[in-house]
Structure formats: C-alpha cells, structure tokens
Amino acid sequence: xxxxxxxxxxxxxxxxxxxxxxxxxxxxxxxxxxxxxxxxxxxxxxxxxxxxxxxxxxxxxxxxxxxxxxxxxxxxxxxxxxxxxxxxxxxxxxxxxxxxxxxxxxxxxxxxxxxxxxxxxxxxxxxxxxxxxxxxxxxxxxxxxxxxxxxxxxxxxxxxxxxxxxxxxxxxxxxxxxxxxxxxxxxxxxxxxxxxxxxxxxxxxxxxxxxxxxxxxxxxxxxxxxxxxxxxxxxxxxxxxxxxxxxxxxxxxxxxxxxxxxxxxxxxxxxxxxxxxxxxxxxxxxxxxxxxxxxxxxxxxxxxxx
Amino acid sequence: xxxxxxxxxxxxxxxxxxxxxxxxxxxxxxxxxxxxxxxxxxxxxxxxxxxxxxxxxxxxxxxxxxxxxxxxxxxxxxxxxxxxxxxxxxxxxxxxxxxxxxxxxxxxxxxxxxxxxxxxxxxxxxxxxxxxxxxxxxxxxxxxxxxxxxxxxxxxxxxxxxxxxxxxxxxxxxxxxxxxxxxxxxxxxxxxxxxxxxxxxxxxxxxxxxxxxxxxxxxxxxxxxxxxxxxxxxxxxxxxxxxxxxxxx
Numbered sequence: 001x002x003x004x005x006x007x008x009x010x011x012x013x014x015x016x017x018x019x020x021x022x023x024x025x026x027x028x029x030x031x032x033x034x035x036x037x038x039x040x041x042x043x044x045x046x047x048x049x050x051x052x053x054x055x056x057x058x059x060x061x062x063x064x065x066x067x068x069x070x071x072x073x074x075x076x077x078x079x080x081x082x083x084x085x086x087x088x089x090x091x092x093x094x095x096x097x098x099x100x101x102x103x104x105x106x107x108x109x110x111x112x113x114x115x116x117x118x119x120x121x122x123x124x125x126x127x128x129x130x131x132x133x134x135x136x137x138x139x140x141x142x143x144x145x146x147x148x149x150x151x152x153x154x155x156x157x158x159x160x161x162x163x164x165x166x167x168x169x170x171x172x173x174x175x176x177x178x179x180x181x182x183x184x185x186x187x188x189x190x191x192x193x194x195x196x197x198x199x200x201x202x203x204x205x206x207x208x209x210x211x212x213x214x215x216x217x218x219x220x221x222x223x224x225x226x227x228x229x230x231x232x233x234x235x236x237x238x239x240x241x242x243x244x245x246x247x248x249x250x251x252x253x254x255x256x257x258x259x260x261x262x263x264x265x266x267x268x269x270x271x272x273x274x275x276x277x278x279x280x281x282x283x284x285x286x287x288x289x290x291x292x293x294x295x296x297x298x299x300x301x302x303x304x305x306x
Numbered sequence: 307x308x309x310x311x312x313x314x315x316x317x318x319x320x321x322x323x324x325x326x327x328x329x330x331x332x333x334x335x336x337x338x339x340x341x342x343x344x345x346x347x348x349x350x351x352x353x354x355x356x357x358x359x360x361x362x363x364x365x366x367x368x369x370x371x372x373x374x375x376x377x378x379x380x381x382x383x384x385x386x387x388x389x390x391x392x393x394x395x396x397x398x399x400x401x402x403x404x405x406x407x408x409x410x411x412x413x414x415x416x417x418x419x420x421x422x423x424x425x426x427x428x429x430x431x432x433x434x435x436x437x438x439x440x441x442x443x444x445x446x447x448x449x450x451x452x453x454x455x456x457x458x459x460x461x462x463x464x465x466x467x468x469x470x471x472x473x474x475x476x477x478x479x480x481x482x483x484x485x486x487x488x489x490x491x492x493x494x495x496x497x498x499x500x501x502x503x504x505x506x507x508x509x510x511x512x513x514x515x516x517x518x519x520x521x522x523x524x525x526x527x528x529x530x531x532x533x534x535x536x537x538x539x540x541x542x543x544x545x546x547x548x549x550x551x552x553x554x555x
Contacts, residue, residue: 002344004481006513006520011344011481059539066543071551108377112387223543227536234532238524242535243341243516249539253546290385297380298447300455302484303373303393 007241008052014247016046021251028064028252029259030266031275032215034222036061036193037125039248041118041282050114051105052241055233057192058226059245064252065194065223072216079167079213083220085174086181086199090225093185098232101190105237115286117191122286125197126279133272168209168217176207181221189229194222326356327503328363328494335507337479337488338514345481348509350490351474354467360497362407364416365465365475368424369400369457370486370511376444376451392444398424399484400457402477406465412499417460419499425449456480485512 001014020042028035036057043053072078104113159173180202184195199218203209209217234240330352337346354363374397380389403420405413425445452458457480466474477490488509494502513521523531 001342002481003341004339004343004517006341006517007524009482059535062536063539063543063546066540067547070544070547108375108388108391112385223540227540230536230539231532234524234535235528238528240524240532240535242520242531242538245535245539246542249542249546253542257550292386293381294379294386296451297378298444298451299377299379299388300448300451301375301377302399303375 003243005048005052005241005244007239008048008056008244010047010049012046012048017244017247018251020046021248022255022258025064025252025255025257026259026262027255027275027278029256029261030263031259031272032263033275034061034064034194034196035252037118037122037191037197038278038282040114040192041122041286043244044111044114045285048241048244049239050111051101051237051239052244054101054114054190054192055230055237055239056241056244056248058188058229058233059240059242060248060252061188061192061194062223062226062230063245063249064256065219065226067253068219069216069223072219075216076167077213077216078220079165079209079217080220081163082165082168082170082177082207082209082213083217085177086184086217086221087224089178089181089183090185090188090221091228093182093187094189094225094229094232095185096182097186097189098229098236100186101233102236112290114191115290119283119286119290121191122279122283126276126283129272129279130276133276137273165209167213168207170208172207180206181225184221185225185229188222188225189232194226196222326354326361326494328352328354328492328505330490330492330505330507332490332507332509334509336510336512337483339483339485339511339517340513340515341517343481343517346479348477348479348490349474350477350492350507351472352492352505353472354470354494354503356470356494356502359470361502362405362410362495362497363465363467363473364406364420364491364493364495365404366420366424366489366491366493367400367402367477368489368491369398370484370488371396372399372484373397374448376448378444378447392441394445394448397448397452399486400479400488401425401452402459402463403461404463404465404475405461406467406473408461408464410497412497413461416495416499421449421460455482483511487511 002011003014004011020039024035024039024042027033027038039060040053040057043057044050069078101110104110159175161174162171163174164171180199184199187193187195187198196218199221200214203214203218204211230240330350332351333349350365374394376392376394377388378390379386381387382389401424403417405416410416425448449458463475463477488511490507490509492505494504496502512518520531523534
C-alpha cells in the first residue's frame with residue numbers, strides 16, 4: 001500500500017516501512033542496541049532524503065528509549081544525577097550539531113556529510129564488533145580464566161569539580177560526563193542515532209560506572225537528547241516527518257519485543273557476528289554509492305515553496 | 307500600417323465567429339492530496355468549431371510554478387560530490403502538451419515555440435557557476451530529468467476528436483504532484499500555427515487531512531510541530547511500555 005510522506009515528500013510502501021521497522025526493532029531487541037545506526041542508512045536507501053531520515057530517526061528513538069527507561073526505572077537502575085549531568089552536555093552538543101547540520105544543508109552537501117559520518121562509524125564499529133566476536137568464540141572453544149582488572153584510578157580522578165554519584169558509587173569530576181554527553185548530543189543530531197554504542201562503553205571504561213546502572217542511565221540521557229534533537233530539527237531544518245516516525249515506532253516496538261524474547265534462546269556471541277556483517281554491508285553499500293560513477297550525473301531538487 | 311490595424315481588428319473578431327471557436331469543461335475542478343494519493347486522472351472535453359479541417363487543437367496542462375535546482379556531480383578524491391548548481395525559477399511543476407493532429411507539418415515548430423515560452427521566457431536563472439553555454443546545458447538536463455520523472459510530456463498523449471467537432475482528453479497526473487492551480491489551456495490553431503480561439507479551465511490541487519496538517523504545521527508552526535512530534539513519540543513509548551507490561555504480567 002502506497003502512502004505519501006508529507007515532509008520527506010516521497011511515496012513509499014507502508015508495508016516495506018513496517019517490516020523494516022520491525023526488522024531493525026528485532027535486531028535491537030536481540031542485541032540490546034538502539035538500531036538508529038542501521039535504520040537511518042536503510043531509510044536513505046529507500047529514497048528518503050538524508051536530512052529527513054536523520055531527524056525522523058531521532059524522533060523514533062525518543063519513543064523507544066522512553067519505553068526502555070520506564071522498564072529500568074522499575075528496577076531502580078537509573079543514576080539520575082549522572083544522567084542529568086550527561087543531559088546537560090548532550091543538550092549543548094545537540095544544539096551545536098543541529099547548527100552544523102543546518103550550515104551543511106545550506107551548502108547542499110548534507111547527503112554526502114551524513115554518508116561520510118556513517119561510513120566512518122559503521123566501518124569502525126562493524127570491524128571492532130567482528131573482531132571481538134571472533135576472539136570471544138575462540139576463547140569459548142579454549143576455556144581460559146583471565147581476570148580483567150578494571151583500573152580503579154585513572155586520569156579522570158585528577159580533574160576538578162568532583163562530586164558524588166550515589167547510585168553509581170562514584171566520586172569523580174563532573175567534567176568527563178559533560179564532555180561525553182556533549183559528544184553524544186552531536187552524534188544524535190547529525191546521525192540520527194541514540195549513541196548507545198559509544199555512550200555505554202564510555203560509561204563503563206572512562207567513568208567506571210557499575211554495569212547495573214549503565215543501560216538505564218544511558219537510555220535516560222538518550223531519551224532527553226533525542227527528544228530535544230527532534231525539536232531542534234523540527235524548528236531549524238523542518239525535516240521531522242511525523243508520519244514516517246509513527247510507522248517506524250509501531251514496527252520497531254513490535255520487532256523489539258519479539259527480539260527480546262527470542263534473544264534468550266540464541267547464542268548471542270555467534271549471532272553478534274551476523275550483526276557485525278550487516279553493519280559492514282550497510283557501510284560498504286554507502287561507500288560504493290559514493291565511489292561508483294552515478295548513472296546520472298545530474299539531479300533535480302525543488303527549493304522550498306513559499 | 308494599414309495591415310497592422312486590419313490585423314488588430316481581425317484578431318478581435320477572430321475568436322467568436324469568423325475563424326472557429328472552442329468551448330470546454332473538465333470532470334473535476336479540485337484534486338485532494340491525501341497521504342493515500344496515488345496519482346489520478348482528469349478528463350477534459352468540449353467542442354470545437356473549426357472553419358476547415360486544417361485547423362488543429364492544442365491542449366496544454368500547466369502546473370504551478372516551482373523553483374528548481376539542477377545539480378551536477380563531479381569526482382573529488384575518488385568520491386562523487388554534488389558540485390555545480392543551477393537554479394531556475396518559475397518552472398511549471400507539471401507540463402503536458404498534445405495536439406489533435408500529430409501529422410501537422412509544423413509540429414516541431416509549435417513544440418519549440420511552446421516549450422520555449424513555458425520554460426525559457428519566464429525563466430530566471432538565479433545562480434549558476436559557469437558561463438552561458440552551461441546554462442543551455444543545464445536547461446537541457448532540466449527538460450530531460452522532468453521528462454523522466456513524468457512531469458513533462460510533449461505530443462505523447464492523444465486527443466480524441468469526434469467528427470471534427472467534439473473532443474475529449476485524459477490527463478494522467480503522477481503520484482508526486484505539487485499543490486496549486488493547474489491550468490488547462492485549449493487553443494485552436496490554423497495550419498500556420500496562428501491562434502484562432504482559446505479556452506481555459508483551472509483545477510485546484512491541495513493537500514488535505516493528515517497530509518495538510520503535518521506539512522503546513524511543519525512549515526508554519528515549527529515550534530508547535532516539534533513539540534507535538536516529541537509528545538506523540540513519548541506517549542507512544544509510554545503506551546508501548548504499559549501495553550507489554552500488561553501483556554506479559
């Protein structure tokens with residue numbers, strides 16, 4: 001069934017979008033990822049303008065992360081103080097990112113910019129994920145007991161503005177969370193991702209937060225940042241397609257529930273390689289689209305009608 | 307001088323009775339663009355009373371004017387980048403022309419004149435990074451791309467003529483059309499291409515329902531639209547969490 005997206009200004013098939021939303025939702029349920037970094041490029045492949053794909057994906061993540069936060073609140077797995085400091089940095093980052101986005105759009109290069117960011121991120125994340133899964137599988141075959149020592153003291157502890165985070169049982173400077181939050185805000189606004197794949201490792205390895213509060217706290221920050229990013233894109237760039245977001249939210253919620261239930265029965269490490277391969281394929285497709293000579297060198301776009 | 311005056315007098319007398327006339331109507335005067343819009347068609351019909359059978363009927367469909375950018379990709383460091391841009395203003399979003407007598411000996415001349423008047427005469431090239439020859443080239447690309455998109459067709463569609471008196475003509479509009487006034491112009495011309503009589507119909511194309519609500523608020527009330535998008539998303543997130551908690555109690 002064809003529907004016409006009001007802001008993206010393109011006709012798309014409703015079922016294709018629902019299935020895409022459900023498929024990415026399923027993967028996010030299985031792997032505990034947000035899925036924005038897969039959904040945005042897939043929307044671009046469907047012919048949706050990159051600027052609309054990014055802004056609309058932020059809107060979808062606002063919905064899915066809110067749904068996730070509610071589940072973690074029940075388990076008291078959210079460090080609100082840490083979350084709020086991350087949000088402060090994130091709001092600043094998001095505002096800066098949306099402004100960068102607006103400037104690049106005015107030069108007519110936003111499609112290229114988004115593609116290049118994705119090639120960089122998907123390429124490095126896909127490679128890391130692939131190598132890590134390989135080594136985990138190898139370790140599982142040859143059982144070894146290697147205890148990993150997490151550094152209790154690093155350069156983070158030398159910074160000023162120290163404060164206590166009760167839920168995380170930490171006494172560290174507020175500067176690193178603000179900086180991390182800022183970086184995530186920029187990522188959310190220029191790539192349409194939640195940024196969990198950067199935020200979660202940063203919380204564990206840089207801030208040294210205990211894993212039990214990490215996911216809830218990251219969802220808490222992502223919810224605020226993507227909600228704010230949606231608002232900023234809507235007011236600055238007018239690129240949020242609410243109809244598209246609604247379809248993706250519905251597909252995504254159903255897929256994620258199914259994925260979460262299936263994941264219990266799957267060997268996560270072995271299918272993680274599958275995710276790594278999907279990520280690398282999407283990255284490859286984006287790269288090829290830039291490298292292969294286009295069949296038509298000329299393209300037509302319409303300026304905003306008054 | 308005397309010839310010019312005679313010409314002017316004749317041109318006033320011409321349409322009504324001397325050389326022929328055309329009257330017309332359409333099957334709908336408005337088209338609503340909803341989110342389910344999947345293209346539509348219009349039927350134009352009417353009567354002509356040509357003085358002789360050498361006269362031809364021209365039908366033109368002209369969509370609302372748009373500002374169009376033509377971009378050209380160039381290779382920089384191995385990647386293809388949109389580099390050169392030409393912007394054209396006042397380009398009809400949709401243009402279709404047909405003639406009742408496709409074997410007209412001066413068809414090419416008519417086509418050239420009409421396309422020139424529609425795409426060149428009101429044309430304002432606001433920005434282009436190269437010289438005049440490039441403008442010409444970009445303009446040819448504009449015509450080609452619009453033809454490929456189904457927004458431009460010249461002498462492809464047939465006008466049905468019955469007994470050299472009645473005519474009917476079907477206009478197929480594509481999925482992606484711009485809102486605004488679409489003008490349907492019927493012109494009776496003689497064998498030299500001179501206008502004998504004219505008739506014009508307007509079709510109003512507008513967005514309706516959700517399509518209208520979302521696109522107009524996004525443009526005109528971005529603050530409301532942004533807040534609305536966020537609230538809807540958060541509500542759906544909340545609803546989903548409650549729903550699945552209830553389902554898997």
